[in-house]
Amino acid sequence: MTSNAYSTYSANHLAIENNEKMIEMLYEGILRFCSRAKKAIEKDDVEQKCINIRKASVIFVELLNYIDFSQGDVSYYLQGLYSHQxxxxxxxxxxxxxxxxxxxxxxxxxxxxxxxxxxxxxxxN
Structure with a gap:
């Protein structure tokens, strides 16, 4: 079981070339899950609404983990922005x-x- 988990992690890690691409994918994921949640609300599908809103929220939490506070004020701005979202x-x-x-x-x-x-x-550059 541990070997399978490591293999999956390794494959995913190699598929995502760098942090820049990872951040881009996280933003895209937020858009995708919010769009799905919106459609679920319009269809009165409470379960799918909750699932997709939760996924978008988890992505914002992950983005909080990527913040590099050595970058100054923009880091603190992003922290507040992500928390607000x-x-x-x-x-x-x-x-x-x-x-x-x-x-x-x-x-x-x-x-x-x-x-x-x-x-x-x-x-x-």
Whole structure:
């Protein structure tokens, strides 16, 4: 069992080339799960709403773990932003408010766009 778990971890680790790609994938995951949660709310599917909101929240928690506080003020800004998104998702879990999901998706989309832009600049320099 341990060998299988390690093999799976190793395969996943090799598939994700670097931290930059990992962060991009996490932002994309937030967008995907929030979109699914929104559709579930519209269909009155409470179970899928909860599952997908929970997945998006877990991704924000993971992003909190990636913050490098040696980078200064932007690190603290991201910490507050991610924490706020987790709070918003928690409220959405209770209220089933698609507008709250739209807010989170807008933030995640902006973060994804900025992340891609920064990494493209770094690749070109």
């Amino acid at each position: 987790i709070s918003t998702l928690s409220k959405c879990m209770i209220d089933a408010d698609t507008a709250k999901l739209d807010e989170v998706m807008k933030v995640a989309s902006g973060l994804l766009e900025a992340w891609r832009e920064v990494n493209n600049l770094n690749l070109n």
